[in-house]
Amino acid sequence: MIMVGQVVSGSHGEVLVRQKTGETLELGEILVCDSNGRKLLFQVFDLKYGSQVEEKAIEMASGMSLQGFSEQHFLDDDLRNYVLASLKPLAEIIGSDVVTVKALPKFFSSLRRLEAKDLSFLTKPEHALFVGNVRCGSRSLDLPVYLNGREVLPHHVFIPATTGRGKSNLVKVMLYSLLPESYCGILVLDPHNEYYSALSKHSKKEKLVYYSTKPSAGGFSLRINYSSLRPWHFQGVMPFSDPQQEAMHALYNAFKDQWVSKILSDEVDFKKFGINELTYPVLQRRLKLVLNESVFVENGGEALVDDVVSDLFSGKKVIIDTSRLSGESELLVGGLLASSVFSKAKSDDSPNRPVVSIVIEEAPRVLSEKNGSSVFSSIAREGRKFGVGLIAITQLASLIPREVLANLNTKIILGNEMAQEREAIISSAAQDLSSDSKTIASLGKGEALLSSVFSKFAVPLIIPKFEDFSKSDSSNSKKVFV
Ligand SMILES: Nc1ncnc2c1ncn2[C@@H]1O[C@H](COP(=O)(O)OP(=O)(O)OP(=O)(O)O)[C@@H](O)[C@H]1O
Ligand SMILES: [Mg+2]
Structure with missing residues (x-):
């Protein structure tokens, strides 16, 4: 067993370890301390230099070396100059149990790097959701990390x-491993049309359904009949004034399924419904603006919403290509489908029905509540009660209200240079990540930190590149971890 460091001082939240000469510790790396029969896991969150030589002497010696005077051998002395790593306790492993660390390791204890076998007691859950492999610094441990998707998805993934x-x-990797699974339906609102071509390579592609304004072979046309729309589908899509909203509800009550066709047709005697003559033309104009002509139609597309909902509740993965739609039309399609899924979920309480998760890119558009609260905020707040969750993706976590962020119970945090964004993520995480800001800033492509109410501690992950993953499909690997 190769020791890489030794405990030299510190406190419970910051144990200082001297790095062994010749070894290189990295930010985020997990080290194991076998101390007095206890197995403790620690994580590196800071690195600094230590030296026995006085600072003035070091500066003097450096100056002499830079100016070309004689070699300063004592500066290369590995015994007197070294690296100190600050470690935070992650967990204590007792048999097959993982508990929080409440006591310090023995003074001068040695530490070694984490190995796959340290975590081998953990088992693959029944409804496995693959999120990556355990990472030790920038090294992959070749140990897949699975969460229980049936539990995790309704509690949202951020x-x-x-x-x-x-x-x-x-997201491609997660969806690829979820595709054959019947315990969950996934709705992907895809503004860059990047998921279908990736997932259609799967051998179980019969579980994949694709809608687009320009569908490729095997896809369906994205056409939605006006009659599928309800006034509340417009919430959070664009701001509507109170009189405009009242007008929409009054006209819906009067004309039911026909309310949008009627408004657009100029046939309505709106004054009869107490609608102001200034309000009505503005409402008409705004509806025309948001109702993209190639998607929202008067004839055809009657069954699309019901088809999508029934596919999702039978465990299929439905991808909606919204890449050719304006922001508002895209949000309306998303809001309409999400509302329909949510109301179906509320009315169907059979215990074994699939859970449904909705993938939404640039999530602050619907979760920031800037245009009023949308169905997505309602799902974030109470979707778990009905088995409906979000997989919310964003560059700007800080735009999402704290309360909503705190409800997104599993966070897979990838690299982020912006301190303000890191702060928003860290302050709403399931584990105490207050010392992990530097680690998050230093994460490279595909390196992540998993923080979840369903995991015993924040697990460093490395996510395989999709192209490699889909070739090897390591989701079928025997090695497991929760
Ligand atoms: N785990 C990984 N290993 C290796 N390469 C990766 C990994 N993840 C992503 N990449 C590569 O990095 C590039 C950007 O990845 P990706 O499109 O997933 O980033 P993104 O965060 O979704 O970016 P954007 O904010 O623009 O949507 C791609 O070329 C992808 O192949
Ligand atoms: Mg992207």
Whole structure:
């Protein structure tokens, strides 16, 4: 067993360890301390230099070396100059149990790097959701991490990161491993049309349903009949004034399924419904603006919403390509489908029906509540009671209200340089990540930190590149971890 460091001082929240010469510890790396029969896991959250030589002498010696005077051998002395790592306790492993660390390890204890066998007592859950492999620093332990998808998905998954750090790659990997599973239906609102081509390579692609304004072979046309729309589907899509909302509800009550067709047809004697003559034309104009002509139609598309809902509740994965729609039309399609899923979930309490999760990119658009509260905020707050969750992806976590963020119970945090964003994520995480800000800033492409109310501690992850993952499909691997 190779020791990489030794406890030299510190306190419970910051144990200082001297790094062994020749070994290199990394931020985020997990170390194991076998102390007095206890197995403690620690994580590196800071690194600094230590030296026995006085600072002035070091500066003097450095100056001499820089100016070309004689070699300063004592500066290379590995005994007197070293690296100190600050460690925080992650967990104590007792048999097959994981508990919080309440006592310090023995003074001068040695530490070694984490190995796959340290976590081998953990078993694969029944409804396995693959999220990546355990990472030790920047090294993959080749030990897959699975969560119980049936529990985790209705409690929402949040994926924050700066652009290009691998959010879409992670979602592709998760969806690819979920595709054959019948315990969950997934609705993907895909503004970049990037998921269908990736997932259609799966051997179980019969479980995949694709809608687009320009569907490729095997896809369906994204056409939604006006009669599927309700006034509340417009909530959070764009701001409507109170009189406009009242007008929408009055006209819906009067014309039911026909309310949108009637408004657009200029046939309505709106004054009869107490609607102001200034309000009505504005409402008409705004509806025309948001109702993209190639998607929302007067004839055809009557069954789309019911088809999507029934596919989701039979465990299929439905991808809606919204890449050619304006922001508002896209949100309306999303809001309409999410509302329909949510109301079906509320009325269907059979215990074994699939849970449904909705993937939403640039989540603050619907969770920031800037245009009023949307169905997505309602799902974030109470979806878990009805087995409906979100997989919310964003670069800007700070735009989502704290209360909503706190409800997103599993966070898969990828790299983020922006301190303000890290702060929003850390302050709403399931575990205490207050010392992990530097670690999150230093995460490279595909490196992540999993913080979940369903995991015993925050687990460092490395996510495989989708192209490699889909070739090897490591979701079938025997090695497991929860
Ligand atoms: N785990 C990974 N390993 C190797 N390469 C990766 C990994 N994740 C992502 N990449 C590569 O990084 C690039 C950006 O990834 P991706 O599109 O997933 O980022 P993103 O966070 O979704 O970006 P954006 O904010 O622009 O949507 C892609 O070329 C992808 O192949
Ligand atoms: Mg992306």
